[in-house]
Amino acid sequence: MAGDGDIVGTSAQGARGRRGRTVAEASAAAPGPLSGAMLEVQNLRVHFSTDDGLVRAVDGVSFALDRGRTLGIVGESGSGKSVTSLAIMGLHRGGSTTIEGRIWLSGEELVAANPARVRELRGAKMAMIFQDPLSSLHPYYKVGDQIIEAYRIHHPKETKRQARERTIEMLTRVGIPQPAVRIDDYPHQFSGGMRQRVMIAMALVNDPELLIADEPTTALDVTVQAQILDLISDLQGEFGSAVIIITHDLGVVAELADDILVMYAGRPVEYGPAVEVFNRPEHPYTWGLMASMPRMDRELTTRLVPIPGTPPSLIRVPPGCPFHPRCRYAALVGERCRTEVPPLREATTPGHASACHLTAAQKASEWSELSGGNGHGHTREPVPQGEVEA
Amino acid sequence: MTEQINTPQAAAAPSGGAAATDGDTMLQVTGLVRHFPVTRGVVFRKKVGAVRAVDGIDLSVARGHTLGLVGESGCGKTTTGRLLTRLDEPTSGQIVIEGHDVTHLRPGQMRPLRREIQMIFQDPYSSLNPRHTVGAIVGAPLRLQKVNPSGGIKRNVQELLELVGLNPEHYNRYPHEFSGGQRQRIGIARTLALRPKLIVADEPVSALDVSIQAQVINLLEDLQDELGLTYVVIAHDLSVVRHISDRVAVMYLGKIVEMASRDQLYTRPRHPYTVALLSAVPVPEPLTSETGERERRHRIRLEGDVPSPLMPPPACRFHTRCWKAQAICKTQEPPLTELIPGHQVACHFPENTTEASQSSSEGAPQPA
Helix, strand or coil: CCCCCCCCCCCCCCCCCCCCCCCCCHHHCCCCCCCCCCEEEEEEEEEEEECCEEEEEEEEEEEEECCCCEEEEECCCCCCHHHHHHHHHCCCCCCCEEEEEEEEECCEECCCCCHHHHHHHECCCEEEECCCHHHHCCCCCCHHHHHHHHHHHHCCCCCHHHHHHHHHHHHHHCCCCCHHHHCCCCHHHCCHHHHHHHHHHHHHCCCCCEEEEECCCCCCCHHHHHHHHHHHHHHHHHHCCEEEEEECCHHHHHHHCCEEEEEECCEEEEEEEHHHHHHCCCCHHHHHHHHHCCCCCCCCCCCCCCCCCCCCCCCCCCCCCCCHHHCCCHHHHCCHHHHCCCCCEECCCCCCEECCCCCHHHHHHHHHHHHHHCCCCCCCCCCCHHHHCC | CCCCCCCCHHHHCCCCCCCCCCCCEEEEEEEEEEEEEEEECCCCCEEEEEEEEEEEEEEEEECCCEEEEECCCCCCHHHHHHHHCCCCCCCEEEEEECCEECCCCCHHHHHHHHHCEEEECCCCCCCCCCCCCHHHHHHHHHHHCCCCCCCHHHHHHHHHHHHCCCCHHHHHCCHHHCCHHHHHHHHHHHHHCCCCCEEEEECCCCCCCHHHHHHHHHHHHHHHHHHCCEEEEEECCHHHHHHHCCEEEEEECCEEEEEEEHHHHHHCCCCHHHHHHHHHCCCCCCCECCCCCECCCCCCCCCCCCCCCCCCCCCCCCCCCCCCCCHHHHHCCCCCEEEECCEEECCCCCCCCCCCCCCCCCCCCCCC
């Protein structure tokens, strides 16, 4: 099944409303995983057909992730970050969704895989934590029974007693006090932070290779958020899973992520090591996110620099660079921003790619002006001259 | 820091160090209490307890200033906001707005004062009636108060839309045609319709994306300069509060535990809870050691969750989670006292009292 040479896979089961899917661009994707990473996503496209038109929720996302590493996917609502993760998990709605591209998990291709096989993998090799722990736990069942169910589905030979012991062990590891008692409590008897711990215990009960956390702390208070972020990073060290953390909060990714993927309007706009992306961001959208955030670790600026306008509709994504209508720097480039989609490519630093028509020198000088000019980044060292040259 | 800003904001921004006693007082609250009774039984309803949502708070806001109210969920900050706008009836205490005691006014008596006090709500989706046009929504306060602005209501509404950065031609559109940030602007236009003096904003930007948040924060600041508004901003996001407030009050389980000017509070927090809260805020900058290894930021880890306001811990309410707690914290409640002028703390063992900068002020700005 894996590596069968079929370039474009689709999991769309029903043909209703499906638009013509193209085989184009897929030639860029190799028939097998390129890097040998544990998870590799190649040129992923997820489109939904709706009454209003085709929603290009994800449009050409590629990344690779190894065990023990954390990828942070950052973007605003509607940037396609959650859809990317749902597509990896095979949780998209089949009838109206078209998926193109390749997802390799430990050498096994998921996009074209049999749904039954994906179901076997889901929960066992890849697991997910959602934003709102209250609505992702069933209110009528004891939390222990929900975790036991998740365990026994993938371990049918184990007895109930063994599963219960495993569940108590997991609850202990995620820091729930009195796990042997709390295992028989219902979700409403837990606080928000404790519920999220239960969700993490459930996700990790089968020791998955990949853990996807979709806004895991957005619903939580800041002190509880700190606890959960520490827990995720501790458990990652313990279990060695690969983690994808999806969030709109740059602070959260800075705490956890090794690599960062910034998404805008379904497209990847910047991808690279966290330290690089934070210290030398290359895309005007990333600059905009950083400048628009009130920050506690910096001197107080009198005024925030917002990104003008609003994110585009994913049905009518602007031609050319999707960010050009909101970009302050489009004038520096001119017509190309409106007509030509900038490819995601490395400009100066290996492994740090951005999708922008600005030259490397322009990027470096604009960012240093932006980060110096408004009080942000006054602790940064200037960009070394060698890196300014393209 | 070189600021190049073309608005009057930079010059007009009130100095953060100014205490609320400067100028005249817009809002004065003393001993405000709101207990929600918990009852059992249907026929013979018995009061079995009370959720002590707000349990005796004092605060004052000077005209033209901004008070930030921060705390975790369940600390009573939203209830406080609802009490200030008299959307809820206080159990006891006193609220004085511009010299008028509004604590127990009946709805009819309150109505004329509603022009002075308005509220901005958190969720721009549920706070706008989906079946009303923008014109009807923004004009509603004028109609309800029977205000006839010169030039007519429609003209006035269009001016308001322009003021908040919306196209006046969108008068006849419906809320669903707007994005979240634009809807929040519609809500703000409605708030401003009656030219209020005091605005209570309950989580005004928490439902918005980061890039849009900045637009709305700037708008609120511009409007304050332009119209001389007084704000009470309720938020859980400490960085947002730092950005827009002159004074900040930190709430924990229905009480104010610390209140100070913004700069004092963020650079030298005194209450252990404030210190922990500030250190818990994730900093958007990856921490690396000299060798380039990723490191984890040192922060104060608070154990457990906020206790239930149904049965708050006795004496100091924070003692169950506090790393400095001693016997006295369990028996004697620390009063909110002024340690230095303008800086009030309710703690037996406040932080940052002797040394200028202790290592415990992690979340505070580091010197460059």
